[in-house]
Amino acid sequence: MSMFSFSAAAVLLSSVIVPVVGQSSSSCSTTLTPTNSIKPSLAPGYRAALVATGLTDPRSIEFDSSGNLLVVQAGAGVESLQLQDNGGTCVTLNHGLALSQDGKTLYASSAEAAYSWDYDPATSTASKTNTTLVSNMKTDDHTTRTLLMSQKVNGTLLISRGSTSNIDPEAETLSSGHSQIRAFNLLNITSDGYDFDTDGLRLGWGLRNSVGVAEHPTTGGIYSVENSVDQATRDGQDVHEDNPGEEMNFHGYLNGTEYAPQGSNYGYPYCFAAWAPSDLPMNSNLTIGSQFAIGNQNNTINDTYCAEQTPPRLTFQAHMAPLDIVFNNSGNDGWVTFHGSWDRTDPSGYKVSTIQFADGEPVAPANSNTSYTDIFANANNGVCPNNCFRPVSMAFDSQGRMFVSSDASGEIYVVVRDEASNGTVAGNSSSGSSGGKTSGADRLGSSVGALVFAALAICMMT
Numbered sequence: 001m002s003m004f005s006f007s008a009a010a011v012l013l014s015s016v017i018v019p020v021v022g023q024s025s026s027s028c029s030t031t032l033t034p035t036n037s038i039k040p041s042l043a044p045g046y047r048a049a050l051v052a053t054g055l056t057d058p059r060s061i062e063f064d065s066s067g068n069l070l071v072v073q074a075g076a077g078v079e080s081l082q083l084q085d086n087g088g089t090c091v092t093l094n095h096g097l098a099l100s101q102d103g104k105t106l107y108a109s110s111a112e113a114a115y116s117w118d119y120d121p122a123t124s125t126a127s128k129t130n131t132t133l134v135s136n137m138k139t140d141d142h143t144t145r146t147l148l149m150s151q152k153v154n155g156t157l158l159i160s161r162g163s164t165s166n167i168d169p170e171a172e173t174l175s176s177g178h179s180q181i182r183a184f185n186l187l188n189i190t191s192d193g194y195d196f197d198t199d200g201l202r203l204g205w206g207l208r209n210s211v212g213v214a215e216h217p218t219t220g221g222i223y224s225v226e227n228s229v230d231q232a233t234r235d236g237q238d239v240h241e242d243n244p245g246e247e248m249n250f251h252g253y254l255n256g257t258e259y260a261p262q263g264s265n266y267g268y269p270y271c272f273a274a275w276a277p278s279d280l281p282m283n284s285n286l287t288i289g290s291q292f293a294i295g296n297q298n299n300t301i302n303d304t305y306c307a308e309q310t311p312p313r314l315t316f317q318a319h320m321a322p323l324d325i326v327f328n329n330s331g332n333d334g335w336v337t338f339h340g341s342w343d344r345t346d347p348s349g350y351k352v353s354t355i356q357f358a359d360g361e362p363v364a365p366a367n368s369n370t371s372y373t374d375i376f377a378n379a380n381n382g383v384c385p386n387n388c389f390r391p392v393s394m395a396f397d398s399q400g401r402m403f404v405s406s407d408a409s410g411e412i413y414v415v416v417r418d419e420a421s422n423g424t425v426a427g428n429s430s431s432g433s434s435g436g437k438t439s440g441a442d443r444l445g446s447s448v449g450a451l452v453f454a455a456l457a458i459c460m461m462t
């Protein structure tokens with residue numbers, strides 16, 4: 001799909017950003033100017049607008065039940081982009097964020113632990129004291145500890161924990177807790193809290209760094225998106241440019257429905273998914289998405305062994321670095337953010353794409369290399385990673401508008417389907433260029449523009 005560039009409109013806003021947990025207050029400015037001179041591009045049939053800038057490394061975003069947008073700013077804290085005050089302590093929350101089903105408990109994570117606070121969405125205030133729910137997660141390198149609160153099975157909190165390094169030998173030992181996704185029942189938690197390594201329901205291991213986790217809205221199936229290995233070699237050859245692919249894995253259900261591979265090994269640190277099988281030496285048995293062994297195969301770790309580990313449900317281009325997955329209400333659209341990576345000569349990722357689902361499953365087969373459609377991207381990845389849009393987290397509001405954070409540029413954008421749009425930013429009808437229409441798209445576009453900003457009253461920090 002071709003992409004069209006646009007300029008973001010300047011918008012007048014008036015509001016305050018107030019800390020919920022872990023950060024001090026900041027003053028606001030009234031005009032939004034894109035951080036980078038090269039703005040993101042948009043597919044025809046969508047509209048987008050910049051709604052917040054000047055944030056400090058914004059990572060996970062989540063709407064509370066009052067419609068306030070909560071944002072984790074890495075190394076700082078959680079803020080509500082609206083509302084009233086409450087003190088809060090100084091902690092190093094860095095990525096994870098979730099709310100309970102009833103909206104009255106806020107969850108956030110550091111590299112070491114997941115915590116909860118009582119939360120009042122009417123005033124966007126959190127309790128001063130926290131409860132430590134799950135601990136013993138301290139590892140270096142991949143530290144995001146993504147949180148997902150099940151909407152299907154009340155009180156079930158999923159935590160995804162990455163590896164200590166590119167290839168983490170400890171991840172091959174189940175008891176290390178490295179590179180695993182686990183689900184914890186918070187309804188019967190004791191005051192000791194849970195230990196990540198030994199408690200909870202294991203949804204999978206051998207998952208290098210699965211930063212994005214989502215629950216399908218109709219089936220309750222759990223999907224994750226995984227950042228795969230850098231600098232891969234095989235049989236003495238450098239194969240890193242287009243291998244391995246990034247992965248989307250399926251982990252079954254939380255409500256007791258049987259799914260045999262739930263909790264199984266998904267390959268890491270030995271097995272990875274082929275993206276360009278023809279670039280791999282000794283590739284006779286490999287297709288797109290096949291798990292193959294990196295390094296030198298031997299009589300224990302080889303392609304035969306790898307073929308026995310749980311394969312990805314979908315494979316994406318190498319090094320795009322997927323960080324989040326969310327479904328729209330119908331579950332027919334899975335949106336994925338690709339943060340982008342350094343480990344490719346021609347940078348890949350730095351975009352938001354959609355994946356078609358039907359009956360809780362991706363429509364594309366596991367060996368597809370065209371399963372995703374790009375929606376929101378950079379016109380020129382050559383200026384990445386420092387001077388471009390680097391998407392991290394997404395959240396739908398109650399009207400089905402998709403919001404996406406960009407950590408490197410400190411921004412939040414809103415994106416909607418709009419059949420009539422050819423890739424314009426709301427509020428600036430002179431930008432964009434001619435392009436095709438997306439059939440069957442939602443007609444949400446009319447509500448994007450000044451209305452979005454006024455309704456959300458999201459402001460800029462200085």
Ligand SMILES: *[C@@H]1O[C@H](CO)[C@@H](O)[C@H](O)[C@H]1NC(C)=O
Binds near residue numbers: 007009429
């Ligand atoms: C709208 O876009 C055009 C073309 O990119 C640009 O020249 C103009 O300054 C923009 N207007 C506003 C209000 O941002």
Ligand SMILES: *[C@@H]1O[C@H](CO)[C@@H](O)[C@H](O)[C@H]1NC(C)=O
Binds near residue numbers: 090131
């Ligand atoms: C949780 O509370 C403890 C005890 O007051 C405090 O030391 C810790 O920093 C708090 N953690 C977070 C993430 O706020």
Ligand SMILES: *[C@@H]1O[C@H](CO)[C@@H](O)[C@H](O)[C@H]1NC(C)=O
Binds near residue numbers: 101102154155187
């Ligand atoms: C979920 O659990 C919480 C905490 O025990 C409880 O207050 C709430 O009523 C439960 N919600 C549902 C829908 O069962």
Ligand SMILES: *[C@@H]1O[C@H](CO)[C@@H](O)[C@H](O)[C@H]1NC(C)=O
Binds near residue numbers: 188189190200
């Ligand atoms: C809570 O219930 C789960 C099963 O849902 C169980 O695995 C876990 O051990 C229980 N936790 C405690 C602290 O009893």
Ligand SMILES: *[C@@H]1O[C@H](CO)[C@@H](O)[C@H](O)[C@H]1NC(C)=O
Binds near residue numbers: 255
């Ligand atoms: C789990 O949820 C799915 C989807 O709602 C449902 O079809 C299935 O029967 C449920 N399984 C159990 C064991 O409740």
Ligand SMILES: *[C@@H]1O[C@H](CO)[C@@H](O)[C@H](O)[C@H]1NC(C)=O
Binds near residue numbers: 298
């Ligand atoms: C086989 O390869 C694996 C992965 O590279 C390595 O950890 C293991 O030590 C090797 N085994 C032998 C017997 O060489």
Ligand SMILES: *[C@@H]1O[C@H](CO)[C@@H](O)[C@H](O)[C@H]1NC(C)=O
Binds near residue numbers: 299301302303
């Ligand atoms: C591959 O490894 C498996 C064990 O994982 C072993 O049974 C098999 O013999 C190995 N194949 C070769 C060709 O070494």
Ligand SMILES: *[C@@H]1O[C@H](CO)[C@@H](O)[C@H](O)[C@H]1NC(C)=O
Binds near residue numbers: 285304
């Ligand atoms: C690859 O396929 C060939 C022929 O289908 C088979 O003989 C061989 O055992 C397979 N090798 C591996 C490593 O699976």
Ligand SMILES: *[C@@H]1O[C@H](CO)[C@@H](O)[C@H](O)[C@H]1NC(C)=O
Binds near residue numbers: 329331333440
């Ligand atoms: C979800 O996606 C489907 C397919 O694109 C679309 O028909 C539906 O309206 C979308 N729903 C929401 C709430 O965005």
Ligand SMILES: *[C@@H]1O[C@H](CO)[C@@H](O)[C@H](O)[C@H]1NC(C)=O
Binds near residue numbers: 369370
């Ligand atoms: C997908 O794979 C086919 C070969 O199966 C290849 O010709 C094509 O270039 C690949 N497309 C992408 C986007 O990598």
Ligand SMILES: *[C@@H]1O[C@H](CO)[C@@H](O)[C@H](O)[C@H]1NC(C)=O
Binds near residue numbers: 434
């Ligand atoms: C598409 O873009 C072109 C060029 O900017 C503009 O003339 C045209 O009106 C746009 N069409 C729609 C439907 O927005």
